[in-house]
Amino acid sequence: MALITTPAIVLHCRRWGEADRLVSLYTERMGKVRGIARGARRMKSRFGSSLEPFTVLDVTFFDKGQEAQESLVCISQADIREHFPVLREDLGRMMAAASMVNLVLQITVERDPGPKLFTTLREGLRSLQDGADPSLASVVVQLQVLAHSGFRPQFDHCVVCESVPSESTIRFSPRAGGVVCEPCARRSQAACVMLSPGARAYLVQAKRWLVPRVTRLKASGPIRREVEAVLEAYLREILGRRLPSLGQQDPSWAVDPDRQKDRSSTQVMSPALGG
Structure with a gap:
């Protein structure tokens, strides 16, 4: 089992069990990977807001290697490099960001490195x-x-x-x-x-x-x-x-459900469609 640290962009994040999160990342070194962040939903989680979609991270995870192509990695640490707060305050920009990450999520296969694709997505979010x-x-x-x-x-x-x-x-x-x-x-x-x-x-x-x-x-x-x-x-x-x-993009999934109730009522949000 290898310990890997790489820049990554959070594509999607959802609840997994009682206290964990299932996270889809596009990494600079390995392409798209999915991983479990243990305890990420707890109030005092070490991950904080680092696993919200559109966030650029330095992420560290344990990987079982090529013999386990479909296995989930175990995310041990995530340090925010870029957070892009404007994307969470403006509905139009949030939807545009959602369209970018949604395409990467849909069109790429797991563990197929694409450094140029990573750079393109990061520059798009920056723009x-x-x-x-x-x-x-x-x-x-x-x-x-x-x-x-x-x-x-x-x-x-x-x-x-x-x-x-x-x-x-x-x-x-x-x-x-x-x-x-x-x-x-x-x-x-x-x-x-x-x-x-x-x-x-x-x-x-x-x-x-x-x-x-x-x-x-x-x-x-x-x-x-x-x-x-x-x-x-x-x-x-x-x-x-x-x-x-x-x-038509529904960016509601871009907001952590456990933090959504704590956000200001004046923040721009789209209606959640469930899931």
Whole structure:
């Protein structure tokens, strides 16, 4: 059994038994892991508020090794590095953060290291804390999470014949994983999402630039809606189901249920949906 210390981001946390918590983390060294934090629900727990979602930690846990791929690790210590308080005070930013961590939670497999994905998620949370547009920051981070997970969408040229689309309206095929020219779209008969040249240009930049830089890009209302529609359709194709859109995210799980009753009644919260 190895003792491992690594930077990590809390993706999700829920009750486990009478006094413990089951925590999903995305770690810099090992990718996604799940672990039990013993006694984390007790009033005088050594973990305090460190296991709330969106928190960046230095976490220490005991791991049984590669022969126990599906086993839970035992979390022994968690020290907060970044807490992002604004994400818990502003509903829009909380929902954007929820969309980022939700995608990482759904699209990654356990114990598959992804240092670049870790950095992308951390920078995305930082951008929300620093005042970036929540909707656009969420789109940018999700596109880059897809790229680091092996699902990079193609916007530069037709994914079938590799020609550069010249039409005033461009077609994005979720099944093909990128834009398709009009002749290829007719031959495939697959459902496509329509894109304007402006929306395509935004997606090209969002895929290439680092998160702190790309979140400064601006997008008009129509372009924003097109970009969100493309991302939603592509995620549905990859995951086989629809993830909640930004306006439908339920961030109530991001608040520790045992502390929720102690929070100020003036703090922004969404209705809990149970679970």
